Amino acid sequence: MDRLDQLESQSIFIFREAFNRIENIAMLWSLGKDSNVMIWLARKAFFGHVPFPVMHVDTEKKFPEMYAFRDRYAKEWGLNFIRELCPPIEEIDDTLPPAARSAARKTAGLKKAIEKYKFNALFAGIRRDEEATRAKERVFSPRGATGQWDFRDQPPEFWDQFKTDFPPGTHIRVHPLLHWTEVDIWLYTLREQIPTIPLYFAKDGKRYRSLGDQDITSPVPSTATTIEEIIEELRTTRVAERSGRAMDHEAEDAFERLRADGYL
Amino acid sequence: MPEASEAKVKLAAVNNNPASTRDLLRIVIVGHVDHGKSTLVGRMFHDTGSLPDGKYEAIKAVCEKRGVPFEWAFLMDALQAERDQGITIDTSQIWFKTDARDYTIIDAPGHKEFLKNMITGAAQSDAALLIIDAAEGVREQSRRHGYLLHLLGIRQVAVAVNKMDLIGYEKEQFDLIEQEYRDYLASIGVTPTFVIPVSAREGDNIVNQTGAMPWYKGPTVVRALDSFMPNASPVDRPLRFPVQDVYKFDQRRILAGRIEEGRIAVGDEIVFSPSNKTARVQSIEAWSAIPGKPLPQEGAAGESVGITLDEQIFVERGELISHVQHAPIETDVFRARIFWLGHEPMMKGKSYRIKLGTMEAPVTVQSIESIIDTSDLSNTSSHQVERNQVAEVVLRSRRMLALDEFNTAPKTGRFVLIDKYDIAGGGIISMEGYANQRDLITARSTNITRVEHGITTEARAFRNGHKGGVLWFTGLSGAGKSTVAVALEKKLFEKGFNVFVLDGDNVRHGLNANLSFSPEDRAENIRRVGEVSALFARAGMIAITSFISPYRSDRDRARAAMNGGDFHEIYVKADVATCEARDPKGLYKKARAGEIKDFTGISAPYEEPENAELVLDTSALSVDESVEKLVNYVEMKFKV
Numbered sequence: 001m002d003r004l005d006q007l008e009s010q011s012i013f014i015f016r017e018a019f020n021r022i023e024n025i026a027m028l029w030s031l032g033k034d035s036n037v038m039i040w041l042a043r044k045a046f047f048g049h050v051p052f053p054v055m056h057v058d059t060e061k062k063f064p065e066m067y068a069f070r071d072r073y074a075k076e077w078g079l080n081f082i083r084e085l086c087p088p089i090e091e092i093d094d095t096l097p098p099a100a101r102s103a104a105r106k107t108a109g110l111k112k113a114i115e116k117y118k119f120n121a122l123f124a125g126i127r128r129d130e131e132a133t134r135a136k137e138r139v140f141s142p143r144g145a146t147g148q149w150d151f152r153d154q155p156p157e158f159w160d161q162f163k164t165d166f167p168p169g170t171h172i173r174v175h176p177l178l179h180w181t182e183v184d185i186w187l188y189t190l191r192e193q194i195p196t197i198p199l200y201f202a203k204d205g206k207r208y209r210s211l212g213d214q215d216i217t218s219p220v221p222s223t224a225t226t227i228e229e230i231i232e233e234l235r236t237t238r239v240a241e242r243s244g245r246a247m248d249h250e251a252e253d254a255f256e257r258l259r260a261d262g263y264l
Numbered sequence: 265m266p267e268a269s270e271a272k273v274k275l276a277a278v279n280n281n282p283a284s285t286r287d288l289l290r291i292v293i294v295g296h297v298d299h300g301k302s303t304l305v306g307r308m309f310h311d312t313g314s315l316p317d318g319k320y321e322a323i324k325a326v327c328e329k330r331g332v333p334f335e336w337a338f339l340m341d342a343l344q345a346e347r348d349q350g351i352t353i354d355t356s357q358i359w360f361k362t363d364a365r366d367y368t369i370i371d372a373p374g375h376k377e378f379l380k381n382m383i384t385g386a387a388q389s390d391a392a393l394l395i396i397d398a399a400e401g402v403r404e405q406s407r408r409h410g411y412l413l414h415l416l417g418i419r420q421v422a423v424a425v426n427k428m429d430l431i432g433y434e435k436e437q438f439d440l441i442e443q444e445y446r447d448y449l450a451s452i453g454v455t456p457t458f459v460i461p462v463s464a465r466e467g468d469n470i471v472n473q474t475g476a477m478p479w480y481k482g483p484t485v486v487r488a489l490d491s492f493m494p495n496a497s498p499v500d501r502p503l504r505f506p507v508q509d510v511y512k513f514d515q516r517r518i519l520a521g522r523i524e525e526g527r528i529a530v531g532d533e534i535v536f537s538p539s540n541k542t543a544r545v546q547s548i549e550a551w552s553a554i555p556g557k558p559l560p561q562e563g564a565a566g567e568s569v570g571i572t573l574d575e576q577i578f579v580e581r582g583e584l585i586s587h588v589q590h591a592p593i594e595t596d597v598f599r600a601r602i603f604w605l606g607h608e609p610m611m612k613g614k615s616y617r618i619k620l621g622t623m624e625a626p627v628t629v630q631s632i633e634s635i636i637d638t639s640d641l642s643n644t645s646s647h648q649v650e651r652n653q654v655a656e657v658v659l660r661s662r663r664m665l666a667l668d669e670f671n672t673a674p675k676t677g678r679f680v681l682i683d684k685y686d687i688a689g690g691g692i693i694s695m696e697g698y699a700n701q702r703d704l705i706t707a708r709s710t711n712i713t714r715v716e717h718g719i720t721t722e723a724r725a726f727r728n729g730h731k732g733g734v735l736w737f738t739g740l741s742g743a744g745k746s747t748v749a750v751a752l753e754k755k756l757f758e759k760g761f762n763v764f765v766l767d768g769d770n771v772r773h774g775l776n777a778n779l780s781f782s783p784e785d786r787a788e789n790i791r792r793v794g795e796v797s798a799l800f801a802r803a804g805m806i807a808i809t810s811f812i813s814p815y816r817s818d819r820d821r822a823r824a825a826m827n828g829g830d831f832h833e834i835y836v837k838a839d840v841a842t843c844e845a846r847d848p849k850g851l852y853k854k855a856r857a858g859e860i861k862d863f864t865g866i867s868a869p870y871e872e873p874e875n876a877e878l879v880l881d882t883s884a885l886s887v888d889e890s891v892e893k894l895v896n897y898v899e900m901k902f903k904v
Contacts, residue, residue, distance in 0.1 A: 020508065051513065158388070163685075167685055
């Protein structure tokens with residue numbers, strides 16, 4: 001088994017564990033490269049099926065290419081697709097810096113959707129190498145009744161024994177891609193020929209490394225027009241993946257605060 | 265610090281083929297709090313040029329804002345609470361690469377409070393780097409972490425003796441620390457690959473040999489890491505494939521799971537434990553985006569697969585698939601070395617849920633054999649195991665469990681314990697002193713049909729004047745089982761009962777002459793006596809058995825052989841000291857002298873009955889008094 005085989009096998013194991021242990025689970029689909037890999041892995045885990053709803057919490061501010069991608073593959077992949085809208089920005093805490101406030105809107109939309117469908121758990125495609133507080137995450141990560149993350153007292157997790165028992169009212173985030181890196185995602189996308197949104201490829205000397213809302217995501221300088229070139233670029237770059245995501249950088253603890261409150 | 269950048273080693277060359285994957289090794293950094301783990305990681309990143317642009321400046325800015333000197337720990341201590349308190353709370357991961365390969369560096373907190381986080385980090389690693397402060401020397405967590413690495417199954421360990429600059433790069437002091445720590449590791453069976461003198465702050469021997477310690481001829485930390493090997497999947501060991509789930513999404517009924525050890529192929533005859541059902545592998549299922557891609561014919565350790573069977577047998581999550589020849593152990597009792605992480609202490613007699621592979625079952629703490637002090641490896645006894653302690657315990661389950669010893673099959677020889685909702689501890693399994701019960705519960709005869717007797721149990725009891733049944737004596741050697749049994753037999757015979765004593769030494773002369781004193785044969789010995797006494801009872805007699813029968817599982821099996829008939833467990837009770845003083849056969853003396861191994865009460869466990877029908881305390885009762893008590897009991901229970 002090479003490294004991609006190992007990563008794939010571990011993700012499949014996590015999917016199957018969560019699907020068996022937790023009733024009423026759904027997957028979050030952000031339409032980005034990671035969550036596309038995540039859907040692909042679910043199809044592998046369940047032999048061509050995705051046996052739970054796949055939900056897009058829509059800020060309605062994504063790029064048109066992302067919406068086109070979503071509408072096409074929700075059908076092609078036979079997904080049980082759900083779209084949920086985020087509340088208007090006016091309803092969000094106005095003491096937050098602008099980009100963080102915008103991101104918090106997504107958290108609010110997420111909480112609303114969880115309440116509506118009574119999901120006990122959500123698969124989310126975050127990775128440890130994206131950001132320093134995500135690096136401290138668990139694969140099965142319990143959240144409080146209002147979605148908050150108690151990062152000070154996380155459950156032990158070892159030998160692939162995850163925390164799968166919860167008092168009523170707990171919500172769980174399951175992270176099948178936690179152990180993947182950005183390069184791994186592209187290597188796997190290349191190997192498996194997973195469809196990719198064109199925004200990731202360079203146009204006029206710039207490309208998006210990470211996709212979010214249009215107004216708070218900016219492209220990075222790049223000449224990579226193929227996945228091979230992206231991989232080559234990533235292997236030598238010294239620019240952080242989320243450098244184009246404004247909300248991470250407004251304050252030292254901006255992202256931690258977002259995450260503690262339930263942001264992915 | 266940026267001045268050191270001219271000493272940067274070259275970034276790993278990019279492979280010509282971008283689609284190729286690089287090897288990955290996961291290293292955990294452990295050690296006592298404040299011995300410099302985070303600083304070492306920071307230095308390693310800086311000197312290999314692995315920091316993202318602006319990261320160094322960002323950390324510098326954070327430190328200036330807080331009015332503290334530059335602190336590498338902020339690279340991984342991302343949480344505000346960690347930065348405020350200056351300690352690592354939770355484990356974290358960070359990535360870097362050398363020419364040789366990619367690395368995931370796992371930082372594990374050194375503070376005792378956060379042991380659960382240290383274990384969470386360490387358990388994911390292929391190898392470990394243990395940091396010791398040269399000025400402080402070997403401390404409590406240095407030893408505890410070394411011990412836990414071993415318990416977690418991490419066999420590749422390097423030691424970095426840090427802050428050498430604080431002791432003037434003195435070889436003598438380094439030698440003393442190296443010797444002390446090597447001695448400790450040797451006592452738990454660990455040999456460190458390298459012990460390296462370093463200064464993380466000054467950058468000595470991390471990536472570069474700076475000339476500060478010309479007396480040190482070994483590799484730098486980074487070169488030492490490059491010498492470690494990723495953990496290979498155990499493909500050449502006997503098959504272990506825990507059933508994770510059973511899917512019926514379409515016409516296929518797929519058993520899904522990850523192969524933990526060994527290989528499985530289409531056509532293999534497999535057995536499910538503990539149900540002991542067998543079947544053949546019909547297909548190995550896989551989904552591919554490419555239509556018409558042929559299905560695999562084989563799967564191997566590390567792969568998450570799915571199989572279908574040639575016949576529809578009922579199996580579910582938790583069963584362990586193996587080949588028939590190398591099946592796992594089946595037992596309802598085993599020994600374990602555990603580390604406890606629960607908020608509440610582990611209590612003797614309390615029940616927890618065990619998770620072993622994909623199996624879950626309730627278990628009870630039968631005994632806490634000892635608490636192990638990881639500093640000096642001394643043992644103490646206790647009725648409870650506190651948070652962060654390591655202990656040797658015996659666990660019992662109500663039903664049969666399929667498992668392995670950790671030393672032979674680590675993935676199926678380890679488990680976690682759940683207290684209410686939480687993982688409260690982990691442990692590794694040893695069967696020392698306990699029998700594999702697989703053979704005892706495996707029926708090998710087929711095509712057998714029971715013949716109905718023409719005489720009813722009631723008719724026999726009516727003719728004899730009493731019912732048939734079993735008086736099962738259990739107790740330590742020297743407790744008085746045989747003496748009381750023989751006297752009771754005589755008394756009951758005189759009173760007109762049909763009665764017969766089955767005695768340990770006697771049956772080993774005939775019926776059980778082919779059995780040794782191994783745990784498995786001891787269990788078989790008791791199984792046969794249980795079956796024979798059941799036959800006596802069915803024939804209308806009262807069978808009195810006189811066997812130490814130290815294991816609850818064995819006695820319960822004898823009771824089960826009676827199929828709900830009259831089975832009376834008689835606990836002939838006397839403590840070890842009393843029995844040893846009596847020592848009618850001189851066995852205790854031999855056991856103390858080491859001439860008899862695994863002697864019950866001395867070097868092997870005696871599991872006291874929990875619900876004996878009658879307890880005879882022979883340290884208080886004379887033989888006559890004991891017999892009288894039993895005669896009354898028998899007359900009350902057996903007369904018709």
